[in-house]
Amino acid sequence: MSDDLPSWSSVDAEVRALTLSIAPSELHGALCGWMAGGGADAPDWLAKILADDQAPRAAEGSALQSLHAASRAQFEDRDFGFALLLPDDDAPLAERSEALFDWCRGFLGGFGLAGGKDPPLSEEGREALDDLARLAAATPEPDGDEEDEAAYAEIEEFVRVAALLLHGDCVLAPRHRQRLN
Template identity: 60%
Template sequence: MSQLPTPQEVAAASRELGLVASPAELHGALCGWLAGGGADARDWTAKVMADESLPPPPAGSALDRLREGSVAQLEDGEFAFQLLLADEDASVRQRAQALFDWCRGFLGAFGLAAGAKPPLSEEGSEALQDLGKLAGARVQDIDEDEEDEASLSELEEFVRVATLLLHGDCVLGPRHRRSFN
């Protein structure tokens, strides 16, 4: 399975390019772009940030590895796709905020790539609406207990599966339909 760079590596590479998005938001945007049918391109940062003046990440950089790993994970038939959020030792509050940031990035870039009427299944439409709710969420008081930890894990798994579902609707489904024609 393709390994993603760490959030710290992505943050450092983002700063070098002058990007203001958090690592989670940037990964969400990349995945939204790819799930919506956007091209796997070296200049992905310009596309997902809707700023053509941004230079492409240098080959082999953390941002280039993020793209390569994300593409490989989304295309993997074994559901190996992972979210780049925050470190495991981050607080539940920090990880929840990273998840909401990830969803915000995902929605923006998904809309750029998929357009106004993406070819979504009923489940895909519901998943996209639910991602929209998460993108608009704010971290409330969190007790940092096992219940909050479990709830966050469930949300992370939902977002992971929703991303794979939307990628299937917009990328894999049309690709398979073309191969049968």
């Protein structure tokens, strides 16, 4: 199984075909938040992250199943090969920014569902979660220049690293403690 995410457009097409009312980036954020918060890896993962027992299961070989498998593999990658599902770089900056903020909103929702009221976070993890919440509340500017492009790239990298940090706090650290005991 490849660690590469399916394309944003293939996930978008499948989301539309299943008539799910969620953007592809928000869906990926919710999936990653669920995983980072310690959510169970189960065939009904889509229902869990959407908090909808009636949600369909991702079909074998589908873009959504590929999204799930690649995301799980990326979180476990020791080289930190984790990526966010966002529109291509040739999409307008406002569209990419909105998708990044959607990703953050989804992440917070999935993380809250999996991690519960008081997840085991480090001080850095708590700060990262607070920063993700601020980004989730943001709205994109309609225009952008090279300076905005650079800021977008920095924010995207911050979000990527924050997700890895939170996964480390809630999944990897407890797993490591279990091995030591």
